[in-house]
Amino acid sequence: MKHFFFLLISFSITFCSKAQFNYIHGLPYKVDTFRLNGLQCAKQRYAQRDLDGVRDENIQERILAANIRYLQGSLDQMNSYIIEGKDVYYNVGSGEGHIRDIKNTDPTFDCTNYTNELQLYKKIADDRFEIKEEQEKQVQFEKDEIVRKQQEEKKRVDDSIAEEEAYIHHLVDSISDALEAKKAKIAAKEILKKYGPVNGKAINNGKVLLGMTPAMCELAWGMPLGTSKSTTAKGTTEKWIYTKFQYLVFTNGRVSAIYEGGVVEY
Numbered sequence: 486m487k488h489f490f491f492l493l494i495s496f497s498i499t500f501c502s503k504a505q506f507n508y509i510h511g512l513p514y515k516v517d518t519f520r521l522n523g524l525q526c527a528k529q530r531y532a533q534r535d536l537d538g539v540r541d542e543n544i545q546e547r548i549l550a551a552n553i554r555y556l557q558g559s560l561d562q563m564n565s566y567i568i569e570g571k572d573v574y575y576n577v578g579s580g581e582g583h584i585r586d587i588k589n590t591d592p593t594f595d596c597t598n599y600t601n602e603l604q605l606y607k608k609i610a611d612d613r614f615e616i617k618e619e620q621e622k623q624v625q626f627e628k629d630e631i632v633r634k635q636q637e638e639k640k641r642v643d644d645s646i647a648e649e650e651a652y653i654h655h656l657v658d659s660i661s662d663a664l665e666a667k668k669a670k671i672a673a674k675e676i677l678k679k680y681g682p683v684n685g686k687a688i689n690n691g692k693v694l695l696g697m698t699p700a701m702c703e704l705a706w707g708m709p710l711g712t713s714k715s716t717t718a719k720g721t722t723e724k725w726i727y728t729k730f731q732y733l734v735f736t737n738g739r740v741s742a743i744y745e746g747g748v749v750e751y
Contacts, residue, residue: 676704693733695750697740699725702733709733 677685680701687694688705702725709725709732723735734742743750
């Protein structure tokens with residue numbers, strides 16, 4: 486009696502152990518207890534999870550990836566056996582595993598459920614990828630727009646500053662020119678008053694006349710590049726050289742000769 490119960494319990498455990506991996510998603514699968522156990526765990530862990538109940542996007546993506554890997558692996562495995570013409574599965578009725586030839590059997594061995602579910606998960610994953618890609622494009626577009634607007638604003642400010650600086654420089658130059666003109670006008674009046682109408686007018690027009698003093702010549706032509714002086718019994722002679730063809734000769738402190746452009750005036 487004890488032996489009978491022991492055999493009955495052993496048969497029940499063996500039958501249940503084999504039968505629980507008989508079908509995955511209603512389809513026959515390869516007889517590999519370790520492999521089937523792993524797939525069953527994957528099915529329980531991922532394939533049956535509802536994405537609507539998961540808020541974390543990273544976890545959702547991991548679930549989708551696991552579902553796709555699980556279903557794709559299942560299809561690949563079944564297709565390999567279909568190509569070989571054999572269907573390995575468990576017979577629930579007898580609890581024994583056997584191999585049958587698929588070539589001449591009824592078309593119960595199909596992958597419709599697997600394929601449909603795989604396509605569904607792939608579509609969900611593709612849709613999520615497209616949405617994520619569009620979101621990333623939108624974020625990048627907004628970043629580019631911010632950079633573009635910042636660059637435009639910087640250019641506008643730089644142009645405005647440059648325009649303002651140019652106006653200030655122009656204003657300063659205008660004021661300087663006006664002051665110089667005013668100073669020149671005052672100086673011209675002072676020269677006329679100091680040196681008289683003849684010499685004063687000549688100085689203001691940048692001309693040197695015979696009989697002018699060195700001070701008058703400096704006002705008219707400016708300081709020379711070089712000078713030379715000699716003293717004789719007749720007096721002191723000084724030469725102011727401006728260029729090769731322009732110089733003055735002073736005798737006893739007065740202009741006695743003017744050399745300008747090859748023309749000599751005594």
